[in-house]
Amino acid sequence: MRQTPLIACLISAVCAGAETPDLGQLERMAARFAPVDVRVDLSKLPTSEREALTKLVEAAKLMDALFLRQVSAQNESWLLDLVRDRSPLGEARLRYFLINKGPWSRLDHEPFLAGVGAKPPQANFYPAGATREQVEAWMNGLPGAEQEAAKGFFTTIRRDPDGTWRAVPYSLEYQGELQRASELLSEAAALTHQPTLRRFLESRAGAFLSNDYFESDVAWMELDASIEPTIGPYEVYEDEWFNFKAAFEAFIAVRDEEFSSRLAKFGAELQYLEDRLPIEARWRNPRLGALAPIRVVDVVIATGDGSRGVQTAAYNLPNDERVVAQKGSKRVMLKNHQEAKFERALVPISKVALPAADQPLVGFDAFFTHILMHELMHGLGPQAISVDGKQTTVRQMLKETNGPLEEAKADISGLWALQQLMDKGILDRRQEKAMYVTFLASAFRSLRFGLNEAHGKGMALQMNYLLDQGGFRASPDGSFVVDWAKIRQAVQDLTRDIMTIQATGDYAKAKETLDTMATIRPEVQRVIDRLADVPVDIAPRYVTAQELAPR
Numbered sequence: 001m002r003q004t005p006l007i008a009c010l011i012s013a014v015c016a017g018a019e020t021p022d023l024g025q026l027e028r029m030a031a032r033f034a035p036v037d038v039r040v041d042l043s044k045l046p047t048s049e050r051e052a053l054t055k056l057v058e059a060a061k062l063m064d065a066l067f068l069r070q071v072s073a074q075n076e077s078w079l080l081d082l083v084r085d086r087s088p089l090g091e092a093r094l095r096y097f098l099i100n101k102g103p104w105s106r107l108d109h110e111p112f113l114a115g116v117g118a119k120p121p122q123a124n125f126y127p128a129g130a131t132r133e134q135v136e137a138w139m140n141g142l143p144g145a146e147q148e149a150a151k152g153f154f155t156t157i158r159r160d161p162d163g164t165w166r167a168v169p170y171s172l173e174y175q176g177e178l179q180r181a182s183e184l185l186s187e188a189a190a191l192t193h194q195p196t197l198r199r200f201l202e203s204r205a206g207a208f209l210s211n212d213y214f215e216s217d218v219a220w221m222e223l224d225a226s227i228e229p230t231i232g233p234y235e236v237y238e239d240e241w242f243n244f245k246a247a248f249e250a251f252i253a254v255r256d257e258e259f260s261s262r263l264a265k266f267g268a269e270l271q272y273l274e275d276r277l278p279i280e281a282r283w284r285n286p287r288l289g290a291l292a293p294i295r296v297v298d299v300v301i302a303t304g305d306g307s308r309g310v311q312t313a314a315y316n317l318p319n320d321e322r323v324v325a326q327k328g329s330k331r332v333m334l335k336n337h338q339e340a341k342f343e344r345a346l347v348p349i350s351k352v353a354l355p356a357a358d359q360p361l362v363g364f365d366a367f368f369t370h371i372l373m374h375e376l377m378h379g380l381g382p383q384a385i386s387v388d389g390k391q392t393t394v395r396q397m398l399k400e401t402n403g404p405l406e407e408a409k410a411d412i413s414g415l416w417a418l419q420q421l422m423d424k425g426i427l428d429r430r431q432e433k434a435m436y437v438t439f440l441a442s443a444f445r446s447l448r449f450g451l452n453e454a455h456g457k458g459m460a461l462q463m464n465y466l467l468d469q470g471g472f473r474a475s476p477d478g479s480f481v482v483d484w485a486k487i488r489q490a491v492q493d494l495t496r497d498i499m500t501i502q503a504t505g506d507y508a509k510a511k512e513t514l515d516t517m518a519t520i521r522p523e524v525q526r527v528i529d530r531l532a533d534v535p536v537d538i539a540p541r542y543v544t545a546q547e548l549a550p551r
């Protein structure tokens with residue numbers, strides 16, 4: 001699973017009309033994605049690992065071709081036409097096509113090439129011309145093992161010459177590219193000196209040919225190496241009919257040593273933090289269990305489903321429940337993607353939302369440190385709870401309010417936790433002001449994405465609570481400031497209030513809180529309105545990857 005906020009339609013001319021955008025419109029649509037050169041420092045990698053990495057970059061590029069074909073059977077021929085068109089409009093179309101991996105604008109849910117029609121929700125996973133109902137009925141009519149294969153992650157459904165349907169394994173459907181990808185992974189496995197990396201690469205090379213991904217997913221969970229590759233069919237969002245079929249993607253990355261060690265340092269303080277949560281002592285967990293592994297990496301190249309529209313900031317994998325039951329799942333955080341988003345979106349937002357004197361306090365270190373703490377805080381606070389003597393979970397009790405509240409909890413208690421660690425001397429106190437001011441600026445980034453998504457809704461609740469408690473203040477000139485006399489207490493109170501709702505499983509209170517507090521107030525909306533020209537996201541150019549594997 002991955003974190004990509006829904007974004008409301010931002011260019012009304014495109015959203016409203018059925019017309020194909022002209023050159024000017026297309027350039028404005030593409031300008032929402034700020035071009036960024038992504039470089040990664042590989043100077044610490046020994047030659048063996050750099051050579052292995054080069055093979056992986058080559059394999060990653062194959063995932064792009066596969067994903068294009070999965071999105072639409074016509075994608076490759078449309079792409080060829082665009083490459084041949086050297087007019088300014090043709091070039092603008094090609095650029096936007098590559099950002100979206102097809103002729104449909106993923107931000108606007110509209111086609112931007114004439115004659116392509118609406119984006120097919122079933123992508124290219126099912127027989128052409130079939131309806132959702134027909135496919136569903138056909139699948140449900142199959143006997144056990146066949147039905148499992150038809151509904152599985154790694155098959156397409158195709159029509160035989162005699163008209164009957166059958167499930168075709170990816171290893172057959174995409175044989176050419178997967179054969180080549182398998183060879184490249186085997187070559188990389190032979191080059192690397194890191195045993196857990198070699199085991200993953202060998203097993204994944206085998207999976208591309210056998211169509212059985214289980215063992216390689218397990219090896220991916222056990223991976224502990226300076227290179228962190230994720231490559232293969234993973235997420236199921238592109239199959240909007242059933243979410244059954246996995247799309248090809250790759251994230252070839254290297255471990256970020258600095259933030260990985262900071263993460264380890266925080267990990268050692270979690271029980272200390274749990275013991276001091278601002279809630280009744282009986283709701284604290286005296287013995288926290290093992291945490292799901294988190295990796296902090298810098299992306300050398302992302303391709304396919306991993307690089308379309310809004311760029312991925314972090315992901316949890318694998319999705320195969322059998323692997324999750326046995327090995328859990330792993331969270332991978334893409335530091336340099338986050339850094340590029342910070343530079344291209346958050347810094348410009350801070351220039352609108354904050355007074356000039358506070359703008360220099362906004363920093364990536366504070367931004368990313370809070371994101372790390374946010375992830376860790378998901379593991380703290382009430383989870384398994386007892387309501388009226390019955391054992392249950394926060395998620396079950398709070399139902400649809402759980403997502404926004406849990407995100408708000410991780411945000412605000414993350415801030416609370418960082419303050420605790422500063423007080424304890426674990427974190428540099430000179431970062432204190434940067435921490436709160438950066439949080440304030442980044443609140444506007446989340447709110448801009450709207451309230452139909454858990455992070456945005458959770459942030460609206462936090463913003464309004466902190467405004468009501470006086471921790472944040474709107475100035476007469478429209479900018480927002482932190483009130484240093486009140487912010488600490490306000491953050492602690494909100495942490496207490498949310499965790500108390502969770503500990504008591506109080507659905508009515510949760511709903512009332514969100515209904516009244518998760519709104520965009522006029523003074524906040526006025527800032528958001530002034531962000532129209534700030535890029536929504538980034539369009540990475542993977543410079544280091546190009547240097548490693550120029551073709």
Ligand code: ZN
Pocket residue numbers: 374375378407410
């Ligand atoms: Zn979260």
